[in-house]
Every structure is written in C-alpha cells, then in structure tokens.
Amino acid sequence: MAYTLPALPYAFDAMEPYIDARTMEIHHDKHHAAYVTNLNKALADYPDLQKLSVEELLKDLAKVPEKIRTAVRNHGGGHYNHTLFWQSLRKDSDPIANGPLGEALGELFESKEGGEKAFLEKARRVFGSGWVWISVDKEKKLMLETTPNQDSPLLAGRQPLIGLDVWEHAYYLKYQNRRADYVKAFYNLVNWDFVQQRYEKLTA
Numbered sequence: 368m369a370y371t372l373p374a375l376p377y378a379f380d381a382m383e384p385y386i387d388a389r390t391m392e393i394h395h396d397k398h399h400a401a402y403v404t405n406l407n408k409a410l411a412d413y414p415d416l417q418k419l420s421v422e423e424l425l426k427d428l429a430k431v432p433e434k435i436r437t438a439v440r441n442h443g444g445g446h447y448n449h450t451l452f453w454q455s456l457r458k459d460s461d462p463i464a465n466g467p468l469g470e471a472l473g474e475l476f477e478s479k480e481g482g483e484k485a486f487l488e489k490a491r492r493v494f495g496s497g498w499v500w501i502s503v504d505k506e507k508k509l510m511l512e513t514t515p516n517q518d519s520p521l522l523a524g525r526q527p528l529i530g531l532d533v534w535e536h537a538y539y540l541k542y543q544n545r546r547a548d549y550v551k552a553f554y555n556l557v558n559w560d561f562v563q564q565r566y567e568k569l570t571a
C-alpha cells in the first residue's frame with residue numbers, strides 16, 4: 368500500500384474529557400483509515416502518482432487524471448487533514464508562546480487571545496461538513512479560512528498551520544449538536560509547541 372494510516376501519537380483517551388476515547392478511536396481507526404484505504408484504491412492503477420506524497424498530490428491536482436481527481440481530492444485531503452489534526456492536539460498544552468507565532472496570531476486576531484472567539488465564529492458558519500483553518504498564505508501571512516468537505520488549503524496554494532475538523536463524526540457522540548462546546552474544547556487542546564515549530568518551518 369502506497370499510503371498508510373499513521374499511528375495516533377497518543378492513547379485514545381489522552382484528550383479526555385474534552386474528546387472522549389470512543390470518538391477518538393472511531394475517528395482514527397475508522398474514518399481516517401477509510402480515507403487512506405480509498406486513496407490507495409483510487410491510485411491503484413497509477414504507480415507513478417503513488418510515488419508522490421499526499422501534499423504533492425493536493426498541491427497540484429491538475430496532474431491527477433480527471434477520472435480519479437475527485438477521489439484524490441476527497442480521500443487524499445481526508446488523509447492529509449487528519450494527519451495534521453492528530454499532531455495538533457495535546458492535553459495540558461502550554462499557552463501560545465511569545466515570539467513570531469504569537470505576534471502573527473496577535474496581528475490576525477487583534478490579540479493572541481482573540482483566536483478562540485474568531486475560531487468559534489468561523490466554525491459556526493461552516494454549513495455541513497468541513498474544516499476551519501489557520502493557514503499560511505503565499506506572502507507567509509496567517510489567515511483564517513474554512514473549507515468544505517475534506518478540501519485542504521493546499522488546493523489553493525496555502526499551507527495549513529492548524530485545522531479544526533468540524534465534521535459531526537469528530538464530536539457528535541459527546542457533544543451532539545453543541546458544536547460550539549467542541550470548538551472551545553479543541554482550542555484548549557491545541558499543541559502550541561507543535562504549531563510554533565510548524566510555523567517556523569513554513570515561514571523560514
């Protein structure tokens with residue numbers, strides 16, 4: 368298999384009580400796994416494309432034959448987005464550190480702390496399934512955006528820094544229709560050390 372499901376970097380219950388173990392297990396072992404399986408299926412007859420990373424595929428979807436383009440967009444996006452999502456979470460995470468990321472977030476949200484509110488607003492406006500992102504644009508500036516389905520900011524030439532999964536599969540067991548509570552929980556689980564390192568890499 369060209370693409371494989373990365374192991375969850377912590378136990379299923381690591382984010383309890385904010386994200387329950389059962390949701391984490393189904394989300395990773397069933398949903399994320401299905402994106403990987405379906406991406407492999409879509410690319411089964413294209414050994415040359417299998418040599419590319421998911422990021423390379425999504426950055427230049429035009430090189431993917433039209434016949435499988437939607438499948439690669441959806442399942443490749445699902446694989447890439449979830450891989451980043453797992454890495455972005457940590458219980459008892461440190462607050463946003465001062466430094467380049469703190470400054471850039473301050474600029475984006477008017478204050479470093481304004482991020483949670485802005486994130487909530489964006490998440491509230493996602494109709495149906497999708498993601499909320501803080502992305503790095505071509506000028507290396509941060510922007511807050513949403514994408515439908517499993518679309519990645521990579522499709523638009525941007526680099527995702529943090530992504531919040533607002534598909535119901537990410538929160539329904541515990542939060543049901545209370546998406547805002549899930550968004551608040553997520554914002555308190557962001558692994559800012561990881562995000563800081565990623566930001567430095569993406570803007571270097």
Ligand SMILES: [Fe+2]
Pocket residue numbers: 394398449532534536537
């Ligand atoms: Fe998801």
